[in-house]
Amino acid sequence: MVAxxxxxxxxxxxxxxxxxxxxxxxxxxxxxxxxxxxxLAYRAFxxxxxxxxxx
Numbered sequence: 001m002v003a004x005x006x007x008x009x010x011x012x013x014x015x016x017x018x019x020x021x022x023x024x025x026x027x028x029x030x031x032x033x034x035x036x037x038x039x040l041a042y043r044a045f046x047x048x049x050x051x052x053x054x055x
Contacts (some may be wrong), residue, residue, distance in 0.1 A: 011020050 008014060012018065013020055
């Protein structure tokens, strides 16, 4: 495996010369991050409403 900094200007591997495409983030990971953000926002909202009702 070659590090990104080792690629030449054309994004080719210095060892085999194969063109290396950009790495993409899997859709499942993006959905997990979105679901986590929504969950944390909901829990923050619950915390604020609890504080408002108990103060």
